[in-house]
Amino acid sequence: MALTIKKIEAAKAKDKNYRISDGNGLSLLILPSGTKTFVYRYRRPVTRKENNITYGQFPELSLADARCLHAHAKALLTKGVDPGEDRKIKKSEESEDNSFKNVASEWLNKNSTEWTPKTHSTNQGRLENHVFPFIGQMPIAEITPKTILAILQRIEAKGIHETAHRVSALCSQVFRYAIFVGKVENDPAHVVKNALPPISKTRKHRAALTDPKEVGKLLRAIEDYTGHYIVKQALRVGLYTFTRSIEIRGMEWDEVDLDRREWRVPSKRMKMRKPHIVPLSSQVLSILNEVKELGLPSIYVFPSVVNNSNMLSENTLNTALRRLGYTKEQLCYHGFRGTCTTLLYETGWPTDMVERQLAHVQTNQVRAAYDHAQYIEERTRMMQSFADYIDSLRDGGSVIPFKKRA
Structure with missing residues (x-):
């Protein structure tokens, strides 16, 4: 006799497992704990060994749903497909998709x-x-x-x-x-x-110099660098602009507007995938004009020393610093950003302006647009003052904070 909801609900637990048949192989297994589970006992199509499929527990799985699952399993068995193995494969695939x-x-x-x-x-x-x-x-x-x-x-x-x-x-x-x-x-x-x-x-921060006197020594060391001219100029521009390695190494002539005194770094080279404007000091303009006069056949301002069609390699700038005598614990190229940031903060430049120059993205887009409009002129003055200040450190000048306003 087929199962009914009333019959299932009335079934009581016994000392041992027992089953109530619904017919056609589907039955309700009642455990001593009182748990009621829909199961299907069948023989595997190939080995003919007996096997059980558990469909689910009542009442979480209704009688009607159990019969639907059972009908599907029976249909597979009629086609010679083992329903137990079929369920394992599907469960494995589902688990893999959601791994x-x-x-x-x-x-x-x-x-x-x-x-x-x-x-x-x-x-x-x-x-x-x-x-x-x-x-x-x-x-x-x-x-x-x-x-x-x-x-x-x-x-x-x-x-x-x-x-x-x-x-x-x-x-x-x-x-x-x-x-x-x-x-x-x-x-x-x-x-x-x-x-x-x-x-x-x-946390171990990137190695950087923060003592103004040590910064002066660094600039003098770069001025005396005896390696490749292009590498030397890339280090100088990198320190004046405190841009990231990929930004300076990939700098292209088409990005530079010498008349407007701007370098527009495209989003593809920026860490946060946002274009960035770098105001150029007179020192940087002078370096760029010198490099341009070389007439190198390259789209890059600082092309590879091996092949003009490529940018400088990733390790070139750090290798140059090692040649200058700085260990990786003392200074790395990325540390230029920490060096310059420290000097700017210590001399009183506003955090918003420094962060904007570092290309740290402003999450509020309205605020970001406002920052750009308000700070581009002040950032230009800041970059020129900063370049003049570190030049004075290079020349052995006294360590006096440079003035914020022109």
């Missing part, structure tokens, strides 16, 4: 147009090296705060504390994306982010 690695890869691809290639590669590398080997194949919905914490502690144990914080932030962004697309309901990485020591206690 942490697949969701993270989806997120990386979505953001690829917003990041520079280097940022994309760095983020992908951190996930591949520190996360994917441990939870890459796990269904993202099954990952717990404890799982994430174990990954972060493993990284921290290697002494790379900043990397642990960055990996934590990356995982959190992946989970937030997964929430947005409906694959998870919470962010376990956010739960454990405070379990790591504060980054301020462990």
Whole structure:
């Protein structure tokens, strides 16, 4: 006799498991605990061995839904397909589609147009090296705060504390994306982010000079640089403009307007994918005119010393600093930004103006437009005053804060 809702509800637990048949192989299994589960007992089409499929528990799975699932399983068996194996394959595929690695890869691809290639590669590398080997194949919905914490502690144990914080932030962004697309309901990485020591206690900043007298020595060392002329001029312009390595190395003549005293860096080379205007001091204009007079057949202002059709290689500027006698613990090219920022802050220039010159993106777009309109003239004066100031340090002048206003 077929099952009914009343019959299912009236079924009582016994000392042992027992079944009530619905016919055609479908039955209700009642456990001593009182749990009621719809199951299908059948023989595999190839081996003829007996096997069971569990459809789900009552009342979470209704009788009508259990019969639908059963009808599908029976149809597969009629075609010679093992319904148990079919379910395993589909579950595996579903689990793979929603694995942490697949969701993270989806997120990386979505953001690829917003990041520079280097940022994309760095983020992908951190996930591949520190996360994917441990939870890459796990269904993202099954990952717990404890799982994430174990990954972060493993990284921290290697002494790379900043990397642990960055990996934590990356995982959190992946989970937030997964929430947005409906694959998870919470962010376990956010739960454990405070379990790591504060980054301020462990972070190693880029090596930079902050003593004005040491900055003066640096400029004199660059003036006496005996390496390639182009590399020397790139270092000088880099220090006067405190731009990033990729920005200075990829600088093209078409981006420079000598008459307007501006260098417009396109978004493709900016870290945040936003175009940036760099006001040019008279010192930088003089250097650019000297380089232009060389008549090098290149679109780049500072072409590769090996091939004019390429930009300077990534390590060239740091290698030049090593030739000048600076170790990587003392100074790296990116440290120019820290050096210049420190000098600007110590001499009283407004934070908003300095941050705008560093191309730190203003998240409020209305405010960003206002900043641009208000600060471009003041930034031009700031860059000229700054260039004059560090020149005075180079020439052995007294360490007196340069004036903010022209």
